[in-house]
Amino acid sequence: MRLLIISDLHLGRGKFLKNGQTNILEDFVEDDLFVEFVKYYSQGSYQWESIHLVLNGDILNLIQIDIDGVFDHIIDAERSARSIEIIQRAHPTFFTVLKEFLATPNKKLTYVIGNHDAGMAFPLAQEKFSAIVGGPVDFVFELETCGVHIEHGHRFEVINTVPPTHYFIDGPHGKKILNLPWGSLFCINVLPKLRKERPYIDKIRPMSSYVSWCFLHDFMFFWKMAYIVIWYFIKSSFENYTKQNRNFKTTFNVLKQYTMYPKYAQMAKRILQLAPHLHTVIMGHTHVLEWRRFPEDKYYFNTGTWNSIPSVDAGLHEHTLKLSYIIVELDTHNDIAQGTSLNEWQGNWRPYKNEVNTNG
Numbered sequence: 001m002r003l004l005i006i007s008d009l010h011l012g013r014g015k016f017l018k019n020g021q022t023n024i025l026e027d028f029v030e031d032d033l034f035v036e037f038v039k040y041y042s043q044g045s046y047q048w049e050s051i052h053l054v055l056n057g058d059i060l061n062l063i064q065i066d067i068d069g070v071f072d073h074i075i076d077a078e079r080s081a082r083s084i085e086i087i088q089r090a091h092p093t094f095f096t097v098l099k100e101f102l103a104t105p106n107k108k109l110t111y112v113i114g115n116h117d118a119g120m121a122f123p124l125a126q127e128k129f130s131a132i133v134g135g136p137v138d139f140v141f142e143l144e145t146c147g148v149h150i151e152h153g154h155r156f157e158v159i160n161t162v163p164p165t166h167y168f169i170d171g172p173h174g175k176k177i178l179n180l181p182w183g184s185l186f187c188i189n190v191l192p193k194l195r196k197e198r199p200y201i202d203k204i205r206p207m208s209s210y211v212s213w214c215f216l217h218d219f220m221f222f223w224k225m226a227y228i229v230i231w232y233f234i235k236s237s238f239e240n241y242t243k244q245n246r247n248f249k250t251t252f253n254v255l256k257q258y259t260m261y262p263k264y265a266q267m268a269k270r271i272l273q274l275a276p277h278l279h280t281v282i283m284g285h286t287h288v289l290e291w292r293r294f295p296e297d298k299y300y301f302n303t304g305t306w307n308s309i310p311s312v313d314a315g316l317h318e319h320t321l322k323l324s325y326i327i328v329e330l331d332t333h334n335d336i337a338q339g340t341s342l343n344e345w346q347g348n349w350r351p352y353k354n355e356v357n358t359n360g
Contacts, residue, residue: 003328004041007056007284008305013065014090024195025064027307033323035097037345042104050106056284057114057152060087063184073188074171075178080119081128088132095132102135110138114152115160118178146330146337149271153283156262159183185242190232194225200310265292268300280340282326289324291342291356301326301342
């Protein structure tokens with residue numbers, strides 16, 4: 001069996017709005033290449049092979065979908081299901097190729113829930129997605145198989161996670177709603193305002209580097225951004241359905257992590273140390289394509305993103321694009337992995353470029 005892992009596509013309501021204007025919140029424009037990618041691993045020599053496709057979080061950008069022109073941080077099961085329908089209409093070929101994939105022999109699909117698609121935790125949203133792709137889909141927060149641990153990775157950032165025991169809270173009219181962390185609230189209520197002026201503001205990692213650059217080279221926007229963010233931070237501390245995660249400890253940890261961005265290789269190493277039966281940890285979330293080898297042939301991989309990433313020189317607004325993914329060769333009979341490769345999809349004419357291969 002082969003594990004095929006991708007993450008952070010961020011599908012939204014489409015490249016253009018109904019009035020013809022560009023949708024500044026749409027990050028995914030590689031529908032055709034994604035279709036080629038999935039077909040490549042489900043047709044030809046792969047048609048009868050066992051392929052397990054893992055969508056490792058932030059595949060659908062559910063928290064930035066407006067309903068009837070209104071963005072709202074009160075997200076219940078019905079809103080999540082409607083958002084999936086909107087995204088499906090904007091990206092029909094994406095869902096169609098997944099349906100074709102599941103209709104092919106020996107194919108399996110798992111959806112790992114991230115922070116931008118937290119609404120996939122609602123059973124109604126899962127039923128909607130499964131119905132659209134026409135087959136059984138496993139929805140999980142993490143996946144372990146044959147010594148491989150897969151998760152999105154947002155739980156390591158205080159700003160993007162909430163305790164698993166408080167994933168949902170009671171909302172209006174007795175409905176369960178998402179207990180959104182401050183990072184998600186920022187994406188819904190603040191980020192659209194900032195992206196109107198700086199379209200790539202949320203893509204630079206870590207954000208602290210961009211803020212420092214703004215202070216030196218984009219001073220007026222720095223103060224405008226600071227005012228908007230600080231004001232919303234204070235405002236959200238008192239509003240119903242947003243104040244539950246506001247306390248001194250959380251605020252301190254957010255500020256601490258802002259200056260000391262978590263090193264995901266270290267987080268992966270900790271996972272491996274706590275679970276000796278594991279040999280590989282795969283995450284996404286950071287949009288940074290990377291890998292590390294640890295002693296005793298243990299590994300960490302990050303799948304990166306299929307979205308454009310700005311240049312280190314943020315002022316140029318240049319970008320790079322790598323359609324990266326990971327393949328893990330599994331021996332399911334002996335419950336072991338035979339090797340892992342980090343690849344870049346380049347289209348049917350030259351299917352992929354092998355970046356890293358741990359075989360041999």
